[in-house]
Amino acid sequence: MRTFLTRRLLLSAAIVAALWMATAGARDALLQIPSGIAQLSSLLPELVPTSLTAYQAGGFGIAATVVGGVVLGVVFSVIVALVRHQGARFVSSWFALVVAAALIGLGFDLGAGWSWIVAYGPRGLLSSGFGVAAAAGALWGLAVGWIPALIARVSVAEPAPARPPLWPVPVAAAAVAAVVIAGAVTDAGRNAAIEAEVAAQQEIDAASSFGALPDPDAAGVPVPETADATVPDDPQWCTEDRATVLKGEPDAATGHRGMPLELFNFSEQPCVIEGYPDVAFGDQNGHLLDVTIEHGGSFMAQDPGPQRIEIPAGGSAVTVLGWDAASPHDALVTNTVWAAPTPGMVRGSWPLELDIVEGSTVSVTAWTVDVDPTSPN
Structure with a gap:
């Protein structure tokens, strides 16, 4: 019995992963250019939240992008397999990518906002830019989904199973969970790197003196405890006892x-x-x-x-x-x-x-x- 994971579907999944990583990588590369060219990054969808890119997270960001691309290919294949019982036509395969890319973006949104959730609960997501990557993923899938759809489509003549297979559901859930974990790990790594950089700078600052060395023989006057002025005679005034x-x-x-x-x-x-x-x-x-x-x-x-x-x-x-x-x-x-x-x-x-x-x-x-x-x- 023929399995639906044909070479054609595997090829389309690989193309999906490559296109996604190319788009995310191009935006990341533009962000790192120290000139006005970096503004061109705004023309590309924010498939990976900026805080999780190599631009801000270094090697963690590169790993997150690779994980996102691979998982997207898996989830795309899973969704196409789920709709196989009705025939994987061109349109259904196209919108399978829209859904898959939105799920990957949602996973990254949750990962990037994880530290906000830990600190402030669910309301912390309101301050973390939550939802941007999910929306960007859906729009990206809508724009490029026709490419893998052309490859993954199945002809009307090909037989379809009577009911969808059961294995894709846990596979998709595990894949999206992997993206959430990758995003959270990347966010934690970025925060740790920032803290380490701050600590290193603090050590450098502590090793060097701030200003001239104190001089016990320097001329000067102590700071007066009060200025030469009259306090308003107002019974409602914010005095020291209030x-x-x-x-x-x-x-x-x-x-x-x-x-x-x-x-x-x-x-x-x-x-x-x-x-x-x-x-x-x-x-x-x-x-x-x-x-x-x-x-x-x-x-x-x-x-x-x-x-x-x-x-x-x-x-x-x-x-x-x-x-x-x-x-x-x-x-x-x-x-x-x-x-x-x-x-x-x-x-x-x-x-x-x-x-x-x-x-x-x-x-x-x-x-x-x-x-x-x-x-x-």
């Missing part, structure tokens, strides 16, 4: 730096604040660093302008410090950040090394109510 300034995490863009500060109202009643915070910086010698403070926006944040705002109980206001990156080599640098809600109030401080050097200009935005519950505390 609110406190908390440091956010520094952020960076190309050539630019930023750091949020949060004014947290820990009291049981709302309080008010207006204008700009009082900010100062201490160098590695414990002295006031010569820095120009400007009220306004920066590359990292826009300035809403001074306005009287009410911070609800348990709520926060936020401001953002912005400055341009500078070389700390052999320079007086920021070793301590000082801040108060407004000039005249007592400054709090945090030991923090920043590339705000002597002579830098730091932009400070006005306080505004923080509506983002994920802002750093």
